[in-house]
Amino acid sequence: xxxxxxxxxxxxxxxxxxxxxxxxxxxxxxxxxxxxxxxxxxxxxxxxxxxxxxxxxxxxxxxxxxxxxxxxxxxxxxxxxxxxxxxxxxxxxxxxxxxxxxxxxxxxxxxxxxxxxxxxxxxxxxxx
Numbered sequence: 001x002x003x004x005x006x007x008x009x010x011x012x013x014x015x016x017x018x019x020x021x022x023x024x025x026x027x028x029x030x031x032x033x034x035x036x037x038x039x040x041x042x043x044x045x046x047x048x049x050x051x052x053x054x055x056x057x058x059x060x061x062x063x064x065x066x067x068x069x070x071x072x073x074x075x076x077x078x079x080x081x082x083x084x085x086x087x088x089x090x091x092x093x094x095x096x097x098x099x100x101x102x103x104x105x106x107x108x109x110x111x112x113x114x115x116x117x118x119x120x121x122x123x124x125x126x127x128x
Contacts, residue, residue: 015052018061022080025066029076037077040093044100072115085118
């Protein structure tokens with residue numbers, strides 16, 4: 001497949017992404033209501049013009065996807081924000097607006113939900 005065909009079939013490869021939000025929808029997190037958290041992320045970020053994709057816009061800078069686990073199964077719903085190296089635990093739908101405003105827009109993690117924040121020197125450098 002050539003590059004043009006790849007872009008046509010998977011436009012995410014040229015998307016203006018800055019962050020990837022992983023919402024765990026594995027068995028444990030789902031039992032704590034992670035599907036509602038996922039839906040709220042999609043809605044809040046779309047409303048703010050941040051969400052990339054069919055639920056948002058092709059100009060969005062944040063992609064939100066599900067995942068099977070981010071390692072916080074017993075304290076979910078769990079959310080991982082890449083490339084920031086931030087893990088949140090116990091996230092509820094009412095927390096999403098605060099995460100969007102403080103973290104995704106304001107670049108400051110929400111301390112009360114913070115399980116782990118990797119130091120900058122442990123983060124992978126941007127690929128160029």
